[in-house]
Amino acid sequence: MLKIPSSASFDNPTVEQEYIESARLRRSIYLKYVVGLGIATLVTYFVLNPLILPTSGVNQFNYLAVPLLAVLTAYFFLLRTKIYVTRPWIDLVLFVGISLCMAAIATTLGGYQTETGWPSSAVITGNTPILVGFTILAFVASVRWYFIWLIFELVVYFYAIRYGAGVSGFVFGAAGLLPTMGVAFLTNYSLDRNERSAFLAARQLDEERAHTERLLYNVLPQFAAERLKAGEIVADAFSEATVVFVDLVGSANLTRTLSPGHLLSVLNRVFGLADSVAAECGLEKVKTIGDAYLAIAGTHSPGKASDAVRFAKTMVERIKMLSAELDLDLQVRIGLHTGPVIGGVIGDVRMAYDYWGDTMNVASRIQSVAAVGGISVSRQTYYATRSEHEYGAPRVEILKGIGETEVFDVKL
Secondary structure (H helix, E strand, O other): OOOOOOOOOOOOHHHHHHHHHHHHHHHHHHHHHHHHHHHHHHHHHHHHHHHHOOHHHHHHHHHHHHHHHHHHHHHHHHOOOHHHHHOOHHHHHHHHHHHHHHHHHHHHHHOOHHHHOOOHHHHHHHHHHHHHHHHHHHOOOOHHHHHHHHHHHHHHHHHHOOOOOHHHHHHHHHHHHHHHHHHHHHHHHHHHHHHHHHHHHHHHHHHHHHHHHHHHHHHOOHHHHHHHHOOOOOEEEEEEEEEEEEEEEOHHHHHHHOOHHHHHHHHHHHHHHHHHHHHHHOOEEEEEEOOEEEEEEOOOOOOOHHHHHHHHHHHHHHHHHHHHHHOOOOEEEEEEEEEEEEEEEEOOOOOEEEEEOHHHHHHHHHHHHOOOOOEEEEHHHHHHHOOOOOEOOOEEEEEOOOEEEEEEEEOO
16 A cells, blocks of 8 residues: 655655656646746836846846746646646756856846846845745656755855845845755645645545456446446346356266365356357346356347257257366256246345246246256247257156246257
8 A cells, every 4th residue: 555655766666657747737727827927027127127227237137038038938837738747856957057147137227226226145045035935846656856056046146146145134134044945845745745645535435446346347237337327327237138047967976976176166166158159249237146147148148049059959969078178977958938027127235137927937947957968948049049049859848837838958
């Protein structure tokens, strides 16, 4: 389980990169407006400076402000690009450029103290906290790079006021700027920690949701799981479905002669074989009931009645081969019936998509009168498939709870 890191990054590089990209992409939406405001402010200076400064001062300002405008414009267009989102060190590069440009402009304006009323040290001292405050939000998922920039900005600041500030200027500058930078770093670090906590919570929620969905798809067919996720009541009616009951004959004897582990292994082979044949023939597996396997065609699967008979014939052949491979007496008898069924999801704790209707019961009863190693179908299934499969003469069976029923045996 992931935890909030005590350091400035996650231990897992993949998770760290995922966090960086999500945090920077989210923050870039707001930074675009702030950088746009900075560009607008700089343009305003271009317009107003001729009213305050002499021509030489305007030219000097323009000469130094153009690179700053270029950096801010590049910053504006880099936001929300893949380069910006994936590489936090870009923050350091951009703000090194911004710091140098602003320091140069402040030093130049200080040369026109008579016109502006502000010495260069005062201009720098006034602008630096504003820049530091902006960088609290601008450095995203890059605490290390922010710390390096703060050191760099401190050096630039003291270098820029080295003339004219005097000892008192250095002392007062340090007294004001160092705490400001300390608070800025702690605020940026705190923001980063909070965003990492929110990122972890969202990530864990996504993992839990994905785990729940995997469980849902494991117990339910995809079509049912998707409808259930959408909040639907999953209930369907099918007018002509073909139900297949496959019974493993003599399973009681296997239970007596085989160890539990061996018996489970054999059942896994039998039902695994049935799963593969069902997929091959386009049938939908419904469930296993003890030693019986239930499949259906004509519902959500592409298979039709003739595919259900093909499934039954293939199962008889494959079970013979499996019997020889395992050196066990494995045989099946299979019954099919075609008719209307109702399907839907039931259960709150152990949900399942199941089918109901007389068709299910008739197929089970026909299976009980099929010959060992044989396949029997109802009149309805016979008429639906007689053009594709061969049958013997009909016989009449008395089915429990149903009465006399005409049954046809598939020729193998």
